Amino acid sequence: MKVDILGLKIDDVTMDEAVKKVLGFTQSKKSHSIFTPNAEMAMAAVGNSDYMAVLNSADLLIPDGSGVVLGAKFLGTPLREKVAGIELVLSLLSSGRKLSVFIYGGKPGIAEKAAENINEKFPSINICGIIHGYHDASLEDSHIEIINNASPDFLFVALGFPKQEEWIHRNIDRIKHCSAIGCGGTIDYLAGVVKRTPKFMINLNLEWLDRLIRQPRRLGRMLRIPVFLFRCLKERLFKKHK
Numbered sequence: 716m717k718v719d720i721l722g723l724k725i726d727d728v729t730m731d732e733a734v735k736k737v738l739g740f741t742q743s744k745k746s747h748s749i750f751t752p753n754a755e756m757a758m759a760a761v762g763n764s765d766y767m768a769v770l771n772s773a774d775l776l777i778p779d780g781s782g783v784v785l786g787a788k789f790l791g792t793p794l795r796e797k798v799a800g801i802e803l804v805l806s807l808l809s810s811g812r813k814l815s816v817f818i819y820g821g822k823p824g825i826a827e828k829a830a831e832n833i834n835e836k837f838p839s840i841n842i843c844g845i846i847h848g849y850h851d852a853s854l855e856d857s858h859i860e861i862i863n864n865a866s867p868d869f870l871f872v873a874l875g876f877p878k879q880e881e882w883i884h885r886n887i888d889r890i891k892h893c894s895a896i897g898c899g900g901t902i903d904y905l906a907g908v909v910k911r912t913p914k915f916m917i918n919l920n921l922e923w924l925d926r927l928i929r930q931p932r933r934l935g936r937m938l939r940i941p942v943f944l945f946r947c948l949k950e951r952l953f954k955k956h957k
């Protein structure tokens with residue numbers, strides 16, 4: 716089932732369902748896209764219909780973040796749970812299945828570090844290729860060829876939003892039998908250069924505060940979160956009086 720949040724059609728899945736669905740994608744001949752919008756991304760989509768269409772084209776659109784879950788509640792159409800992209804990636808890596816992963820994105824050297832850590836912690840995972848995320852766009856065709864030659868089950872795309880979702884949307888039909896996930900900062904976490912938010916803060920829905928303390932340059936972008944929640948409340952009130 717999908718839940719409509721200001722035009723964004725989020726899949727109302729639990730983490731277990733999302734993992735099953737994504738592992739199921741690997742059995743299919745078709746390529747799939749998986750996006751993980753948080754409230755900042757949702758608000759960016761509200762202000763940009765092209766980006767909204769890109770996000771809604773996903774085969775799986777999971778609610779990454781307490782903001783999206785709270786927004787759905789404010790709209791009167793609650794989601795069952797938050798499905799954080801980072802948790803989804805970790806669940807896939809620790810599924811015990813023999814899977815190959817291509818890492819596309821991150822600063823030069825970061826994907827290599829992430830690959831080393833993945834090899835160490837998840838022996839069933841084969842990292843079959845790496846390309847950093849600061850190349851000229853003119854190399855896109857050759858990158859697709861390299862990815863297809865490596866034939867991964869999963870393509871982790873970490874280019875920040877909206878770039879990573881736009882990249883996947885533009886190229887998914889050219890990538891063979893692969894599931895592409897917009898991963899963002901998950902690569903930095905896997906590389907060990909960014910720490911996870913402490914559990915107590917996650918439990919208190921304070922990941923945004925942790926991010927703000929660690930990366931104060933995000934303040935401008937993060938102001939979109941209260942605006943997003945306000946828009947959800949307004950939409951609910953407006954609907955009631957229609």
Ligand code: UDP
Pocket residue numbers: 820821822825847848849873874875876878898899900902903
């Ligand atoms: N990144 C990249 N190329 C770019 C922009 C970003 O490879 O042109 C990488 C960046 O190094 C980081 C990841 O994308 O590893 C996520 O970036 P950011 O922290 O900005 O994430 P967001 O919150 O925007 O998804």
